[in-house]
Amino acid sequence: MYSFKDDYSEGAHPRILQALVESNFEQEDGYGRDQFTQKAINFLKERIGRANVDVHLLAGGTQTNLTAISAFLRPHEAAIAASTGHILGHETGAIEATGHKILSIETEDGKLTPSHVKAALDGHPDEHMVKPKLVYISNSTEIGTIYSKSELQQLHQFCRENNLILYMDGARLGSALCSEENDLTLSDLPALVDAFYIGGTKNGALIGEALVICCDSLKVEFRYHIKQKGGLLAKGRLLGIQFLELFRDNLFFDLATHANKMAEMLREEMNNANISFLTQSPSNQLFPILPNALITKLQSKYSFHIWEKVDADHSAIRLVTSWATKEDEVLAFIEEFKKGSKNDQAYL
Numbered sequence: 001m002y003s004f005k006d007d008y009s010e011g012a013h014p015r016i017l018q019a020l021v022e023s024n025f026e027q028e029d030g031y032g033r034d035q036f037t038q039k040a041i042n043f044l045k046e047r048i049g050r051a052n053v054d055v056h057l058l059a060g061g062t063q064t065n066l067t068a069i070s071a072f073l074r075p076h077e078a079a080i081a082a083s084t085g086h087i088l089g090h091e092t093g094a095i096e097a098t099g100h101k102i103l104s105i106e107t108e109d110g111k112l113t114p115s116h117v118k119a120a121l122d123g124h125p126d127e128h129m130v131k132p133k134l135v136y137i138s139n140s141t142e143i144g145t146i147y148s149k150s151e152l153q154q155l156h157q158f159c160r161e162n163n164l165i166l167y168m169d170g171a172r173l174g175s176a177l178c179s180e181e182n183d184l185t186l187s188d189l190p191a192l193v194d195a196f197y198i199g200g201t202k203n204g205a206l207i208g209e210a211l212v213i214c215c216d217s218l219k220v221e222f223r224y225h226i227k228q229k230g231g232l233l234a235k236g237r238l239l240g241i242q243f244l245e246l247f248r249d250n251l252f253f254d255l256a257t258h259a260n261k262m263a264e265m266l267r268e269e270m271n272n273a274n275i276s277f278l279t280q281s282p283s284n285q286l287f288p289i290l291p292n293a294l295i296t297k298l299q300s301k302y303s304f305h306i307w308e309k310v311d312a313d314h315s316a317i318r319l320v321t322s323w324a325t326k327e328d329e330v331l332a333f334i335e336e337f338k339k340g341s342k343n344d345q346a347y348l
Contacts, residue, residue: 037240110141144281174256
């Protein structure tokens with residue numbers, strides 16, 4: 001059974017595995033002080049186009065989010081997130097466990113706008129309530145949508161005017177930046193957000209996220225926070241080697257482009273069949289709305305998440321392609337989709 005459930009089912013790109021093997025017996029300092037991590041950080045700064053950012057490598061997205069957000073906020077301060085935000089629904093209360101409330105905002109497309117943030121500020125006017133301080137966004141979002149440069153500029157401007165921290169979860173940043181609808185570059189981000197991370201786990205690495213802190217006031221003693229949260233790996237080289245390989249050349253972006261290409265093949269076929277989508281996602285996550293009977297047929301050969309019940313006879317599923325998704329498997333899925341649709345036109 002082939003999986004379209006997520007973009008981390010496979011291990012790592014062969015180049016990364018080879019680099020880990022080749023460096024295996026080299027002795028290096030621990031806790032990110034090794035030569036590989038330092039080179040990776042320098043490569044990232046060059047790609048970002050900013051020498052004055054701080055870069056920290058951590059193992060996973062939840063660890064990165066809870067370490068960063070808890071470090072950036074004072075005890076009485078809260079984060080604002082879309083109701084679909086990863087920190088709100090898929091991190092087991094990790095942020096709340098650090099003592100910070102998350103204010104949930106309903107949105108149609110998973111993205112926050114200045115008006116959304118203003119509503120949260122207006123609803124928390126004084127010291128009898130938590131103080132909204134950090135705006136959490138994801139690019140791409142949990143439902144596959146991406147931010148345009150204009151949208152991010154407007155949000156950034158509002159946050160500056162209201163003394164708010166703008167933080168971007170980049171677990172799938174590669175897919176967002178390589179989307180055909182994207183007009184942002186990696187080098188745009190330091191001027192538009194206070195901190196963000198570049199996701200490796202979902203884009204070819206075994207593990208690893210690269211947190212980039214752009215705002216000087218958020219940089220202070222950050223390694224203490226990483227250590228306290230259990231994120232300062234003794235064998236930090238394992239993260240450094242992977243990001244060094246991903247950003248030595250264009251590998252990171254090539255892998256994300258492949259994931260998007262595989263998603264586009266699925267998207268095009270479903271558009272041709274006049275299938276509706278729960279969200280208009282231009283990234284590597286698709287949310288087609290299919291008849292339940294067709295979903296059952298597809299599940300006999302493929303695994304994927306049933307995302308949301310739409311009505312008595314239809315549900316939205318989530319199909320995710322990855323850096324390692326095989327084109328032959330995508331074509332085979334398309335054939336099964338066509339066969340199921342053709343056998344019973346009532347499906348569509």
